[in-house]
């Protein structure tokens with residue numbers, strides 16, 4: 001509140017001053033959302049330029065006698081010869097908990113018709129990532145609720161995990177399920193008043209997507225009760241390239257607010273391929289030199305400075321120990337991960353989840369290609385009980401895929417190989433998971449326990465999913481206290497082990513009848 | 514006629530030649546350079562002259578002080594403004610204008626910096642709060 005008083009006082013002082021000094025310029029050429037301006041000799045890089053009618057621009061090219069500014073918003077009324085002026089400000093967006101549950105554009109203006117957004121502060125869109133001293137290692141999990149990911153490619157809070165794959169392979173679905181899973185955990189902890197629970201807020205940045213898709217997705221978030229914990233930032237395909245270029249940075253600023261408050265946030269950039277294309281357009285219109293695939297030379301820096309802002313902050317020296325987890329999405333063409341933008345982003349992130357078209361059409365959904373998916377830092381954050389139970393799953397599955405190719409040629413296999421094949425095909429079945437069905441930690445543990453301790457070995461592969469559904473239902477109805485114990489303990493204690501065993505045995509027995 | 518990077522650089526060199534010891538453009542030298550280019554007709558001569566003219570124009574604008582006042586200023590007032598501005602900028606060329614729309618006070622523009630001390634701008638700023 002004291003802030004606003006100071007702000008008002010400053011405004012009044014400014015208005016009452018006898019004279020104001022401004023740096024002005026004249027539009028020399030305008031078109032394609034870019035204005036070339038003569039004058040503005042004091043303009044700074046990325047400074048906001050004010051045009052007639054309150055339209056703002058961003059000074060992106062500073063040349064000897066000319067400034068190239070990208071217009072933010074519609075400049076259709078601007079003409080050659082119009083004057084504009086510097087503002088001394090950087091582009092800022094509203095941030096704060098008031099944005100949760102809202103759908104906003106790149107500048108933080110509401111798009112959902114729910115009235116003005118309530119901002120706790122304004123953050124600059126471009127910000128230097130936090131330094132080395134203020135960071136710490138990833139040590140808390142992001143429970144995605146997607147079993148194969150939590151078991152094999154665990155993600156930690158503050159990590160940057162890339163979701164990469166061809167079009168329509170379920171990239172967005174993974175991200176949305178993760179968001180829904182966080183919302184469910186937040187809600188449950190709120191209801192039960194769980195002590196020490198750190199809520200994880202989500203930000204979904206839609207870049208260059210069709211509006212119809214985004215509105216469907218928002219409806220889905222609303223339906224599943226995840227919207228109150230989520231901010232949706234939209235720069236759709238019909239918005240200007242400048243808006244699409246700036247959207248991820250704006251979303252990131254909103255996430256950084258939570259991190260600065262010592263809270264945890266998760267941000268999804270869907271997707272950075274379209275972001276790179278938008279930036280290429282802006283650069284070409286600004287006549288910057290282009291390089292490989294016509295992208296400008298700083299397209300690596302475009303993504304590295306964005307993803308570097310995801311961090312896990314320590315709680316020393318007055319810092320509050322928040323985190324920002326980033327899930328960038330990249331679309332590949334025909335599975336080619338060695339194209340320019342995919343290799344860039346792969347090298348920046350701490351691992352990738354690769355989604356495979358072939359697997360997707362074989363019905364393995366989520367279509368995670370285990371062989372080339374990794375999480376380079378997440379295992380130190382993996383929940384202990386999951387780590388214990390899933391320890392060998394990734395290896396089992398990798399061996400299975402290798403053996404499977406080999407087994408096609410011969411029928412006489414030794415017993416050990418057969419067992420591996422049997423186990424592998426069951427794991428594959430078990431890891432299939434529908435959309436919008438993230439699992440709780442307890443259910444994930446039951447699943448892993450069942451497969452790892454061999455309780456599913458006598459179930460025919462084609463029956464696994466049906467049996468799993470029964471198992472999960474049985475657990476939620478009759479073993480709620482066991483699930484709760486797993487949620488609180490988070491380790492495989494002897495007690496939990498015994499109770500899991502008892503539960504599995506009784507489940508098996510009940511099925512025999 | 515395309516103004517290439519080379520031509521631009523050449524024009525900038527010519528402009529440097531036209532500056533006197535005080536760093537200001539010397540009108541006589543500018544004229545001599547222009548005549549020389551026209552007479553010798555070097556390659557890209559026309560482009561060069563265009564680029565050169567543009568640079569001279571920008572330089573002139575940067576050294577022009579436009580003072581707009583609501584009512585005509587007296588000789589004495591003009592002299593006082595001149596003294597103040599000359600102390601800050603070298604080689605200024607003055608343009609005096611009247612614009613009753615300012616209501617009162619004046620606005621001074623030197624190059625691309627505008628200092629607006631008119632009544633109109635104060636009212637505008639107050640109305641924006």
Ligand SMILES: Nc1ncnc2c1ncn2[C@@H]1O[C@H](COP(=O)(O)OP(=O)(O)OP(=O)(O)O)[C@@H](O)[C@H]1O
Pocket residue numbers: 165166167168169170171172173174331365366433434435
């Ligand atoms: N686990 C799943 N089970 C069943 N269907 C799924 C699953 N995941 C995704 N799908 C379906 O696959 C289709 C593509 O999913 P999605 O839109 O998430 O992919 P995408 O890679 O984001 O596509 P795009 O390239 O269009 O962004 C959708 O129709 C979705 O419903």
Ligand SMILES: [Mg+2]
Pocket residue numbers: 171172173270
């Ligand atoms: Mg998608």
